[in-house]
Amino acid sequence: MSIKLGIIGGGQLAWMMADAANKLGVELIVQTPSPNDPAVSIAQDSIFAAVDDAAATEILATKCDIITFENEFVNLTALSLLEKQGVCFRPQLSALAPLLDKYEQRCYLRDLDLPVPQFLALSEEKNLESQIENLGFPVVLKTRRHGYDGQGTFIIPDFLTLSKIVNQRHTPFLVEEFVPFTKELAIIAARSVNGEIVIYPAVETLQEEQVCRWVIAPAKITKEQSLEIETIADKLLNSLQYVGVFGIELFLTAEGKILINEIAPRTHNSGHFSLDACETSQFEQHLRAVCGLALTNTRLHCGSAVMVNLLGYETSQSDYQKQRQQLANIPQATVHWYGKTEARPGRKLGHITVLLEQDNRNAVKNIIHKIESIWYPPAKSCQNFPE
Template sequence: MADFPLPPGSTIGILGGGQLGRMLAMAAARLGFDVAILEPGPVSPAGRVSSLEICADYDDEDALEQLAASCDVVTFEFENVPAAALKTLAGFGTEVAPGPKALAFTQDRVEEKRFLVAHGVDTVAFEAIDSAEDIPAALERLGAPALLKTRREGYDGKGQAWVKDAGEAAAVFAAIGAKPAILEARADFVRELSVIAARGRDGQVAVYPMGENRHAGGVLRTTTAPAAVPDITRDRAIEIAGRILEGLDYVGVLGVELFELADGRLLVNEIAPRVHNTGHWTQDGCLCDQFEQHVRAVAGWPLGPTEARCAVEMENLLGADAERWAEIAAEPNAVLHLYGKGDARPGRKMGHVNRVKPLR
């Protein structure tokens, strides 16, 4: 096992080679670390900026052993990494952060909601769904319409569909793949907010200012930060993040999506045990962005400052949006971040732009 804090020159492993892994690798390099990537697909965005890329499935024991031998600590860029991979790495004596407990709860939406409720955090009402036959009774309790989501996997609007009445139960269940699911009551919220928080190995917690998010088609389009929120809302968000971090004995950066109700209450929509799209604004809005913060936490370093030094609107660049790169690059207050992906499929996240302006 490695001794913490890790000195510069150590190697950090990342499971996953997408854009989040890429930005983690770039942040790690700034702090003097090397990065090794394990990613099933060839020529990944993260692999192209890392010192070692292992192209193999996440359940490939030989590849995991190679990663373990190459690294002082391993983290992951997305929560759908098989939990068994973390256990295998631990068996090789490799430290993994965040730990298996975070994955166990966040890989299953029902278990995630139960965890939140058990730790005094409010969520939308929900019911576990094992078959289409469970939906009518659950709909009766929750009210219609309600949102049906697969318990596992699914992101950016995938693996979910609205159920308007009991007569749609079979069709909607089939539409999400007839997999174990969660049915969530409709939240009558006025806006979606998010908070990005981190916890270090010594238990230190750091929380960034809140962001206000706008979605289209189930995909995040913009985050504006710092969000205009009263102190009571900010303080409640900090409390929620702290309860989650402590409850998971967490090390690293965590994203928390929140619904703000008309009466000011906050409900947790989802948590993500990783750096998060709604935290991309921190790259140009804070001295220590979420990616550096995550590297600091898993490496056992002190956490960095989280205060906003400017206001930012982050816009996701989806598909052909990235073809506007020259136009965006000419904007005087825009900072362009492209992910090095070749195939600009519709809806695919190709990059983002942070537009900065002075704090009010």
């Protein structure tokens, strides 16, 4: 008898669980706003409602054995009533509770003695300038809830800009020091119902306008830095008693210091390379974890891998068939197209992964350049390449 798994959210992260679900005998049922969302095409059943619609989730619970999350924009207060009635959420709601507000999340990480940038919550009762005087400019301003892919995140160069944004947007904000990093890193980890943890190789990423542009696996970092990142993941997942896949984005400074940038209690863009480059993808690992199955190997089965997001650069209805075919002709490449019906600047329409026999940075740089030159018009092509 198959396990029926409900997923709150029906975007590409849920869509990419399809192959693993078929392999493991898991039936997927999604709660998602639109019949055009990617996962609708692979789900056994769909409920069309916003992800924070708890009444819809109550209906979802009648159709499945376990409920998991594609994103974290949920109403925990309402869902906790369902949990008390016996609905099984994985990860459990207690693991999500300290994470959804970014200020509370930062406090949680700090209290675990995990490395984070200096931060504070802006208070409407206090003078704005006096609150941030110890941070200096530039600073990073973040909305405390519902920010992803750069939405709600601002690099602030001066007090005038800060004051303008805060006064225009009447929403709670977190302010952090700006970290002059040398590399952006990320790691994907998974924890099972029984407390087993598996960790994927740390990767290097490039974020432009707070949206992931590309990922290289593995990251070129020292063994000590890799172990430090794995220790961070292990400590965090065990503290939360988390069940499922978890993504952590990090900064590496010129002094070799590791700082946590963002965390995501779900499958994550920085782990998409695992679909083609690892013995077990992050999506299969997530299904295994939340369904109570044994976790499996996270090793790369290639020397290295490059994942490049295919981001929208215009507003159109095109499916970009010509570019996709050119990309598919790159040796050792796999194109994943999410089937979205509308392109707009910055929207994640798909991604491509290319496998390499060796970890050669010149080859990596050439592949990223080739992919971007095929996908983007010249003016939009990336100018930042890995060193």
